[in-house]
Structure formats: C-alpha cells, structure tokens
Amino acid sequence: xxxxxxxxxxxxxxxxSFVQRVDWxxxxxxxxxxxxxxxxxxxxxxxxxxxxxxxxxFFMSFIWLAPxxxxxxxxxxxxxxxxxxxxxxxMVSLGYWGIYGSEFSQSVIFTIFETNAEEATEYLSQxxxxxxxxxxxxxxxxxxxxxxxxxxxxxxxxYAASLAGFVLLANFGSPYVDxxxxxKSFAGATRKLYxxxxxxxxxQFITGYLQYQNQLNSVQRLLDENASMSPLKNITDASGGExxxxxxxxxxxxxxxxMSLYGYxxxxxxxLDALQEKGELLAFANVITSRPYTIEALQHALSFxxxxxxxxFFTEPNLMNLMKQAGYKTxxxxxxxxxxxxxxxxxxxxxxxDEARYLNQHRVQNATLPDEVVFEPFTEILSDSAPRKFxxxxxxxxxxKYPLRYPQEYKQFTGREHVPEVLSNSLAEVYNSxxxxxxxxxxVISSLxxxxxxxxxxxxxxxxxxxxxxxxxxxxxxxxxxxxxNQPTVDMFAIPFMLWMSPAYKESLSSDLAAFTERKYSNAHxxxxxxxxxxxxxxxxxxxxxxxxxxxxxxxxxIGNPDVKASLRDFDQLFPASR
Numbered sequence: 001x002x003x004x005x006x007x008x009x010x011x012x013x014x015x016x017s018f019v020q021r022v023d024w025x026x027x028x029x030x031x032x033x034x035x036x037x038x039x040x041x042x043x044x045x046x047x048x049x050x051x052x053x054x055x056x057x058f059f060m061s062f063i064w065l066a067p068x069x070x071x072x073x074x075x076x077x078x079x080x081x082x083x084x085x086x087x088x089x090x091m092v093s094l095g096y097w098g099i100y101g102s103e104f105s106q107s108v109i110f111t112i113f114e115t116n117a118e119e120a121t122e123y124l125s126q127x128x129x130x131x132x133x134x135x136x137x138x139x140x141x142x143x144x145x146x147x148x149x150x151x152x153x154x155x156x157x158x159y160a161a162s163l164a165g166f167v168l169l170a171n172f173g174s175p176y177v178d179x180x181x182x183x184k185s186f187a188g189a190t191r192k193l194y195x196x197x198x199x200x201x202x203x204q205f206i207t208g209y210l211q212y213q214n215q216l217n218s219v220q221r222l223l224d225e226n227a228s229m230s231p232l233k234n235i236t237d238a239s240g241g242e243x244x245x246x247x248x249x250x251x252x253x254x255x256x257x258x259m260s261l262y263g264y265x266x267x268x269x270x271x272l273d274a275l276q277e278k279g280e281l282l283a284f285a286n287v288i289t290s291r292p293y294t295i296e297a298l299q300h301a302l303s304f305x306x307x308x309x310x311x312x313f314f315t316e317p318n319l320m321n322l323m324k325q326a327g328y329k330t331x332x333x334x335x336x337x338x339x340x341x342x343x344x345x346x347x348x349x350x351x352x353x354d355e356a357r358y359l360n361q362h363r364v365q366n367a368t369l370p371d372e373v374v375f376e377p378f379t380e381i382l383s384d385s386a387p388r389k390f391x392x393x394x395x396x397x398x399x400x401k402y403p404l405r406y407p408q409e410y411k412q413f414t415g416r417e418h419v420p421e422v423l424s425n426s427l428a429e430v431y432n433s434x435x436x437x438x439x440x441x442x443x444v445i446s447s448l449x450x451x452x453x454x455x456x457x458x459x460x461x462x463x464x465x466x467x468x469x470x471x472x473x474x475x476x477x478x479x480x481x482x483x484x485x486n487q488p489t490v491d492m493f494a495i496p497f498m499l500w501m502s503p504a505y506k507e508s509l510s511s512d513l514a515a516f517t518e519r520k521y522s523n524a525h526x527x528x529x530x531x532x533x534x535x536x537x538x539x540x541x542x543x544x545x546x547x548x549x550x551x552x553x554x555x556x557x558x559i560g561n562p563d564v565k566a567s568l569r570d571f572d573q574l575f576p577a578s579r
Contacts, residue, residue, distance in 0.1 A: 022155070029149040030068060033079060035061040036146055037086035038200040040139065041094050045103055048369075048404070053103065053199035060200035063171050066164035068153065075152040087143055089202035091136060098132045103199075171196070222348040229317055231325055238535030239508070241327065243387040245460040246534055247452055249445065252294065252336070252397030253483075255469030255491040256287075258438055262496070265418050268438040271446035272498070280500060281449075284517045284547065287497035288557055288571055290524035292468040292483035294336075295345045300524035301467070302349060304540060307524060307558035307568055316540065319527050320352040326536050329386035332356040333378055334394040335371055346394070353392070355381070360396070370407055371395045371444045378448065382455040389457075393448065397441055397466060400482065402433035406440035413439070420478040427473055430481065434472040449500045458504040461533065465523060466495040485560055486567075490575050493559055495523065497547075499533075508535075513548050520572065521547045522557040 038057035045053055064082050068075045097103065155163065175192040178184035184192075194210070197203035256262040261269040261276060261283050275281035290307050291297045300306050302320070305313035323330055332353035336346060337360050350356040357377050360369050374393055381391055398405055413432040423431060445464055452462050471480045475489040483492045499513065521529075525545040531537065532546040543551040559574075560567040 023151075023153055026151045026153045027065075029146070029151070030065060030075070030079070030153055031061065033083065033143075033146045033150050034064040034086070036143060037083070037090040041090065041097060041103070042199055044097060056196050056199035060171060060197055060203065062167045066167050069155065069160040069164045072152040072154050072160075076147075076150055079147060079150045083143065083147055086201045087140065089205055091140075093201065093204060094139060095132065095136060098135060103204075218344045219347045219351060222344070223351060225314065226318070226321070226348075226352070229315070229321070232317055232322060232538040232540060235322075235325060235536060235538040237326055238537070239459075241388070242459060243457055244328075244505075245382065245389045245391070245452065245455060245457040246323075246328070247391045247393065247448070247460070247462040248530070249393045249395065249448055249462060249464040250298070251395050251441065251445075251464060251466035251496065253399045253468065253470040254397050254438060254441055254466040254496060255471075255474075256285075256466075256494045256496040257469070257474060257491050258435060258472070259442075259496055261498070266413060266435055268413075268435050269442040270439075271442050275446065275449065275500070282499045282513055282517055284497040284499070284519070284521065286518060286520040287465065287495055287523055287547070288493040288521075288559070289466075289468045289495050290522055290557075290559055291561075292485050292488070292492040292559075294467045297467045297523070298349075299345060301465075301526040304527060305524075306522075307560065307562040310562040318349070318352075319530065320349055322527070322531065322536065322538075323390040323534075324352070324354075326534070328388045328390040329384065330354045331381050331384075331389065331391045332394070333359070333374055333381065333391065335359045335369060335374055335396050336394050349392075357381075369396065370405070370440070371397070372447070374444075375447060375451065379451055382451060382457075395441070395444065398434060398437035398470060400470070402430070402437045402472075405437040410440040410443070411436050420473060420476075422478050423473055431473050434470070445498075452500070453502065457502075459502060459508065461499065461501045461505050463497075463499050463530070463533065465497045465526070468492065469494050488559060488569075488574065493571060497521075497523065511548065511550055516548055516552070519547055519552060520554060520557065522555065522571075524558075525555075 035058065038061055039054070042054040042057040064086075067078050067082075071078060093103070172193065175189045175196065176186070179186055179189050194207045197207050258264050258266075259269045259272075260267050261272045262285060267273070272281060272283070276283055289297045290300050299313050300310075303313045303318040304316045305311070317325075320330060330353040332350040332355070334346070334350060334357070350358070359373050359377070374395065378391070378393060381389070396405060403411075411433075413435040415432075416428055419428045419431050448464075449462050452460050468483065469490075469492045470483060471489045471491045473479070473481060474491050480487070480489060485492070501509075525542075528542050528545040528549075529547040531541050532543070532549050543549040544553040545555065546552060557571040558568045559571050560569050562568065
C-alpha cells in the first residue's frame with residue numbers, strides 16, 4: 001500500500017478543520033466552572049490584596065481540566081465531584097471574607113488552633129447574619145447553574161494526554177526548574193509552589209496547614225530553648241509591686257526624618273506635635289535602629305543581643321521573660337502577619353505572652369488592614385483585671401505599599417510642596433503617600449495614648465518606637481525606595497522614639513527625662529532603657545546602656561549584618577551631620 005504525502009495546502013485545510021471542530025465554548029464553560037470557586041474570592045480581594053492571588057487562582061484552576069480531558073465520557077461526574085470539594089473549601093474562605101474582609105491563610109489556621117470552642121461559637125454568633133447567609137446561598141446557586149453548562153470536551157487521545165500533561169507540569173513542575181540549574185534549593189522551590197497554590201481552592205487549606213505545622217515546629221524549638229534558660233538573677237522592682245500598665249508600641253517602617261515632630265517641614269504628626277507642646281510627650285531625637293529589617297531589628301531590641309554580640313538572643317532571657325518574671329501579666333496584640341516564614345520570631349515572642357491576639361490574617365503583606373483595628377482589643381486588654389499589665393502592640397505602621405496603610409480621608413498630601421523637584425509626578429505620588437501614611441500613624445499612636453490616659457490605672461506609660469525607618473526618595477539624590485543596609489541612608493535607620501507617662505508615673509521617677517532627649521542612642525540596647533523605665537534592675541542590667549539613666553555613656557552605634565563582622569559600620573562616621 002502506498003501513502004502519498006499531504007500537500008501544504010491540504011495540511012493547512014486539515015488543521016483549520018480540526019480547530020473548527022473543537023468545542024471551544026465547552027472548554028470555556030469547563031474552565032469557568034473550576035475557576036469560579038477560587039476566582040470569585042480573589043476578584044473580591046483585588047482592591048485589598050493585589051493581583052498575586054488572582055493570578056495564582058487563574059493558573060491553578062487549569063489543573064482540574066486534566067481529568068476531564070483524559071476521561072471526557074465522565075465529564076459531568078468528575079466536574080460534580082471536584083466541584084463539591086472546591087465548593088466546600090470556597091464557602092469557608094468566602095464566609096471568612098464576608099466576616100473579616102480578608103483572606104483565609106495559614107495565619108487563620110494558627111488563630112483557629114489558638115481559639116477554644118467557646119470563643120469560636122461567640123465569634124460565629126456575633127458575625128453570622130442574614131446578608132452573609134443570603135450571599136453564600138446566591139454564590140452556591142451560581143455554581144450549580146455553571147455545572148449545568150458543563151459538557152464533555154473531546155480531543156484526540158494524543159492531544160488530550162499532551163494537554164493534560166502540560167497543564168499539570170506547568171503548574172506543579174515549573175517552580176522546580178531552577179533546581180536543575182542550581183539557582184534554587186528544593187525547599188525554596190517548594191515554598192514557591194506553595195505560594196502559587198495558596199490562593200486557589202482547596203489548596204489554601206492544605207498548603208496553609210503544612211506551612212502552619214512547619215512554622216509551629218520552628219517556633220516550638222525556640223520556645224523550648226527559651227524555657228531551658230536560667231532566669232534573670234537578683235531582680236528588684238523599684239515600684240514595690242504597685243499596680244501599673246506599661247505599654248510598648250512597635251511601629252513599622254517609619255523614619256523620624258519625615259515627621260514634623262522631628263523637624264520635617266510638612267505637618268505629618270499634628271496630634272503628637274500638640275502632645276509635645278503641652279509637655280505630655282517626650283520625643284527622643286537621636287535614636288537609630290541597628291538593622292533596617294523588622295525581624296533582625298527586633299531580635300536586638302527585645303533581647304540582650306546587639307550587633308557586637310548577636311548570639312545572646314539564643315542564650316539569655318528576653319524582654320517577655322523579664323516582664324513575666326517581674327510579675328506582670330503579658331499581652332501581645334499584633335496587626336502584623338503571624339505564621340509566615342519571615343515572622344517566626346514574632347510568633348515566638350507572641351507565644352510567650354499570657355494572652356496574644358492576632359488581627360492580620362492576610363496571606364500577603366501588601367493588603368489593606370488599617371491599624372485602627374487594634375483600638376477595640378486594646379481597650380479590652382486595658383480593662384483586664386490584672387493589676388500589673390505589660391502590653392505589646394505591633395502595628396503595620398507605614399509599611400509599603402503606602403496607600404494601603406491609611407483610609408482615604410488621610411490622603412492630605414497630594415501636591416508638590418516640599419517634594420524634591422527631581423522626582424517625576426509618579427514618584428512624587430509615592431513620596432506623598434508615605435507622608436500620608438505617617439499622618440495616619442500619628443492618629444493611631446495619639447489614639448493609643450488617649451486610651452491609656454483614660455484607663456483605670458493611675459501609674460501608666462506608653463513607649464513607641466519604629467522597628468526601622470524607610471527611604472522614600474527623601475535622601476539626595478532622591479533615587480532610593482525601601483531599605484538596603486548595603487547602601488544605607490539616614491532615613492533607613494533614624495527612628496521615632498517617644499514616651500508618654502501619666503502624671504503619677506512621672507512623679508515616681510527620680511530623674512527629669514527631658515534632659516536626655518538629645519542623647520545619641522542605638523535601639524539595639526533597648527532592653528536596658530525599658531528596664532530602667534519599669535524600675536527593674538538585675539545582674540545583666542547595664543545603666544550605661546539605658547537612654548534614660550544618669551549613668552548613660554555614649555557608645556558606637558553599629559549598623560550592618562552582625563553575622564558578617566566586616567559589614568558593621570559606625571553610623572556616626574557614615575553620617576556625621578545626620579542630626
């Protein structure tokens with residue numbers, strides 16, 4: 001038998017005929033059905049969580065086409081089975097969004113396991129509403145109607161198998177390509193895959209739980225190591241055990257150079273300015289952080305570790321240990337993400353507290369959740385019956401993306417006054433948004449002070465500092481945005497450091513702290529300053545490292561990575577005219 005080769009025109013005709021025979025509408029309805037269970041939520045989240053989740057849901061929804069491509073005769077049954085699984089998981093996520101306005105994530109799983117059944121029942125009874133139930137019913141009805149549009153999609157066997165294999169390999173295998181050329185570890189590729197899968201149903205539960213377990217194990221190791229440490233010796237309390245409320249507010253990415261409280265020409269901190277003018281607030285003018293990154297900076301500030309001796313974090317007690325040993329009931333209230341790889345240290349600190357409240361359950365950092373969400377739980381904590389309370393409030397502050405950090409009514413700086421002339425209009429908008437974020441942060445900090453002032457405890461204080469600063473086109477030549485300790489600017493390291501005290505607390509101090517506000521200080525030694533303010537002294541306490549102690553001695557303010565000694569630099573030599 002002889003075969004004749006197809007002519008070019010005949011091949012083109014066959015291809016066109018094949019394309020015309022493909023039921024593209026059927027393929028569309030199949031994909032739309034599977035996408036619906038992830039895509040609706042990610043569409044709703046676009047204004048607050050950005051495009052990443054939407055993109056992940058778009059691509060991961062293709063994988064459900066694989067089984068129906070291979071078994072088209074069972075299309076409706078396969079779609080129904082997968083659809084029920086996706087519907088159940090999506091109902092949980094959509095319901096969570098309906099209540100909290102944020103995405104279900106591993107941080108939510110952490111919170112669920114930290115919440116008892118009684119608290120969970122109270123939450124459900126408080127937030128369940130007719131509109132929420134009606135919305136979920138309507139959502140289910142649409143899913144059912146989409147399923148009725150599903151029909152078998154036929155391709156030649158070889159085409160179907162190839163397309164199914166491509167879809168699975170592209171989604172699950174592509175993160176591991178970098179492993180083959182040595183650019184990424186297997187663990188790193190797996191984390192990338194998790195990030196891709198997280199936005200899509202039902203993977204947010206599976207990957208979320210796996211990451212929760214992994215991070216919990218890391219936190220538990222730190223807790224076990226901490227529990228084995230010897231307590232602080234010869235601790236004394238100058239207060240004599242009197243009732244007190246001590247509040248530490250930790251900001252985020254806020255530089256003092258962009259605050260009118262510290263001389264910035266724009267009125268970015270009007271409320272704090274007013275408190276200072278009335279003599280109710282002390283603003284320390286020359287405080288810097290040791291690292292321009294949250295975890296690394298707080299690892300120093302909240303422990304005895306510092307750039308010259310970073311290992312002390314793992315061998316000596318930390319601030320939470322100190323306050324619990326001194327007899328305070330400890331609280332940790334945070335609007336930061338909790339169970340993420342980067343935030344293991346923050347979870348470690350929070351788990352040491354007697355009570356911890358986690359408000360930010362967003363899967364990504366760039367999501368909208370204004371810091372005023374801390375007001376209600378903070379008020380509840382202030383009314384706790386414990387006579388001696390130590391409360392840590394960790395804010396999102398002015399973390400990028402800046403427009404996500406403030407409500408629209410705080411969009412006050414929109415023009416080019418005081419904006420560097422070299423900046424384009426688009427960069428000027430970024431510059432302005434950072435100032436707007438600081439303006440909102442001013443409202444948050446002053447409101448927290450007001451809540452403490454109105455609380456029941458007569459002896460109370462609130463101390464606020466930011467973990468690090470941020471460069472937002474402020475330092476000449478106005479080209480940098482963000483933080484990079486290898487290319488430092490003053491804005492990255494100069495941080496606000498301010499103190500409010502009740503009248504009774506001021507009277508209990510032996511020194512006038514206003515005399516100390518110009519001292520040059522590295523917040524890497526913060527634990528000594530806090531100990532002094534709290535009236536706590538012990539063997540490891542060093543008065544010369546306390547910003548508010550008469551025995552204070554000027555010290556070199558090292559910045560850089562302490563794990564690479566050659567990278568440590570003296571801030572005051574780098575920036576001799578910074579203040």
